[in-house]
Amino acid sequence: MDTLATLRQALLTNREQTLTSIYQRTFPLVRRYVQQHGGSAPDAKDVFQDALVVFYEKAVAESFVLTSSVSTYLLGISRNLWRRELSRRQQLPATSLSEEHTQEVAEEAAPGPDSRESLAVLDYVEQLGERCKSLLLAFYYFQQPLEQIAGSLHYGSIRSATVQKFKCLERLRKSVRAVVQHALVHS
Structure with missing residues (x-):
């Protein structure tokens, strides 16, 4: 050409x-x-x-x-x-998770007749720390795109936010597994 x-x-x-x-x-x-x-x-x-x-x-x-x-x-x-x-x-409006959002999640997961498990998971999310809690709630509960989460939580790139989300989720899984194993051993 x-x-x-x-x-x-x-x-x-x-x-x-x-x-x-x-x-x-x-x-x-x-x-x-x-x-x-x-x-x-x-x-x-x-x-x-x-x-x-x-x-x-x-x-x-x-x-x-x-x-x-x-x-x-x-x-x-x-x-x-x-x-x-x-x-x-x-x-795009970068929605950060405020106390108000966290309260909404807690209210929706408030204990009903058989919802002790959902409240317990929220307790474990709380123990992960503010950054992990914000990331996981934004992605899984509020279904925000990773681009928006990366911007609002000041990650360097979408890839960084993805890696951090995976690490937070793994920490959450380990915490829950440890408690379940402890409960099975002591029951």
Whole structure:
């Protein structure tokens, strides 16, 4: 694809093969950029697909002038789209868990005729510490996306929040297992 005319002709006559070739050459660059800037591989795919659509629409237009390589142009579009997405995500209301939320959880799990177990689990969650409690309640009870949790709890990335969620959950499981084993041994 030496010239823009050749590229335009390839896109018009054999669009799928041409876009596949461009995708294979350029997507790894976009994925690396998005992941280095707080995104995931699926985020990179979404951004790159949007960038390909923008590129295709411009490339088949007669007035389009390409002043760089296709990969450089697509990476530029992808960077702009990713920056816009990060900005949009930061503007989402970051709900932090306050005492009010914790109280709601406790009230909903208040002991009824046979709900001692649910209250006991909340007791174990309380023992994990504020950070773990906030993370687990946000994810499992309030069903907040990890992006939002990572932002509101000041984790460096979504991956960090995911790892911490796993660690907190493992600590909770160990606590519950220990009590169950103790109860079985002493009953």
